[in-house]
Amino acid sequence: METLKHNNKYEYAPASHPFMQEARAEAYKSGCGSRQIGAVIVNKETVIARGHNARDRVSSPCPRAIQNIPSGIGYNLCPECIEENHTEADALRNARLAGVDTENGEMYIFGHWWACESCWDKVRSAGITKIYLVKRAREMFQERGVLSGKRWYQAPINLFIFDWSGVISDDRKPVYETTARVLKQFGKIMPVFDEFLKSATMTALEYYRKNDISEDADLLLKLFRKYFNEAVKNGNKPTIYAHAPSVFGQLTANDKKIAILSSHPEKFVEREAQEYGIDQYITHIRGGSRNKETDLQNILTHFQTQNKHALYCGDTIHDIRAARAAGIRSAGIGSGYHSKEQLAAENPDFLFDTLLELTSLL
Template sequence: MTAPPKTIVFDLDGTLVDSLPDIIASFQYALESLKLPVPSDAEVRALVGLPLEDMYAHFAPDHVPELCAIYREYYPRNFVKRSRPFPGAVELLRTLRERGYTLAIATTKRTDMARRFVEALGLTSALDHIQGTDGFPHKPAPDVIQRALAALGSEGLWMVGDTTHDILAGRAAGLRTYAVTWGNHGPDELATAKPDEIQADLSRLLEHLPARA
């Protein structure tokens, strides 16, 4: 009998991929195109990680469906203008694969959008499963992580993310949690969610995950 796969689950935006500038620009474009007030980069950034509907509801509650439709048409045509994997991210995925782990994405993006984004960045072959949030509770609920693990028939070991939502979701799904400090939440905010690790690089994750026998 072979042991079930062991999976490391990653958030996408702000964790593996520096995608913020394209997200913010697309978010602002939709408001601008409806001649609505456009929030600053910092104001948008503060809400990134929430579902798109919630983000737009914060600025223009009467126009959420139109704004989401514009964003979803515009963003995929512009989502890799400036977005790139963070330094070391691709190498980390390769090393973990070589060590015998399966790798999944659990993102608040919808699955179709997440797959197109990962494909455009050339990361599809580095991952075993890409799970978006398609009409069920988003992080910090554990659902997106649980669905990724169910799709792979695997046991989850670690959740890696850049916000408290990722950490709370990971713990609720029964995983250990690794917070990275280069994304949307700083170390102090991340600490409030009590992750197992808060790190400015990925070396500790590799220490926790030796090659599988």
Template structure:
């Protein structure tokens, strides 16, 4: 059924919350905002610009500066404050052994995703890493990133063989907008209700469930 497996990054491949939350702290402190840190978990998934505008309530004129403040910490320390979820590496290795092509499709800047994967000695596990442009101006929404990965790998005409694995409704919405199926996972930042409400094609509790499903269905 599926030969091309797309993985979201934050909340799917890795728990990046420690570094992301510490970076959000810098922005909140810089602007003197009174924000409950509990809302940070809702800010993992959507593009930074959206989180800063809708969740932190920053004016459009401040978004680019807020991104600069965020990245001053994130690019130095925060992006490496991440932990690979248990079972992810064996899952990818099994899928590769089964002849599948493995991609990353993330709203995180592509440069950061590659650096993190390289630091974690995982970069070679992926056939292609696709992310947003650094300025988050032309390739940010998940749909745009998925289409970028499809086009870059010459598989835009094989969408029925593609599936995105992600942990938020943004992944489901973006995958469906791009014309591919999406599976929601429950070890990240989303919930079963979120996936049921947004129409995820499949919902998985563990990496092993994904391995069994994809390899048994092919």
């Protein structure tokens, strides 16, 4: 428990907590051009109400952000920043409209590191006993707010860069079979499928090294390609995620560029893209990547695109970290190798259950 502004005490929950994820989803609905904040009210382990800031505003720059006004003051400069339009007030208003009981409830807030005194008064009056913030909320959200001037949400995304495996192509089963054969060849034990997914690394080579296989890298990658091709030939084929063609079509229709960055062998990516019938949407493919941070920067150079106008969509914590290191926004897709909870712990800029939800950014 920590005491912040106004001597009010907060509880903390990890970003991966289910209720914090619900608050995060609500934050994406915000119309604020500076801070996107969401909240849920929970009673008896059930979400009973939701709210976000700047409800009726189309996303646009905030006057307070433009003038670098610190958090907590100058609300009068922006109609959407007045207390009645704060996230907490919106959630409480929705609870009243729904006729639900907030007594002894709890509130989970994603997107900020404190609540103003006016909101605290409303929360207490509603009988809510605790406000939960994200762990490390102060560091996380100052980086995206008026204190740093990084107003990410004003910058349109023109270049969508996708990981391949686990995002566009569901190759988890053939990769599992392939990896099991490589490990067996070197006398190593393969974990069960779910444990393998949780422990997935950036590249196949990293996974072999993690399992104390020290043979020549080129030999190991040659084995991966050989066994993967055999798995496909024997019917254990990768399949396209159902929403990928629609998403690529919508991105192209909106004049967005599409690139692929994957550790999956480049020839495999090209072959699968053709088989899936989506190769016509893809402008650039970089497969066989061993350093995604560097390759992301190279892709930006190739497209002559600024960092703020690019997004990397991945399904592992390593993808999120690579995007952060390259200085671009990230979107975690929770239907691939790593779970949504694993991705949430890395605090990506966006987090979706499926690829289809990505179109909400258009």
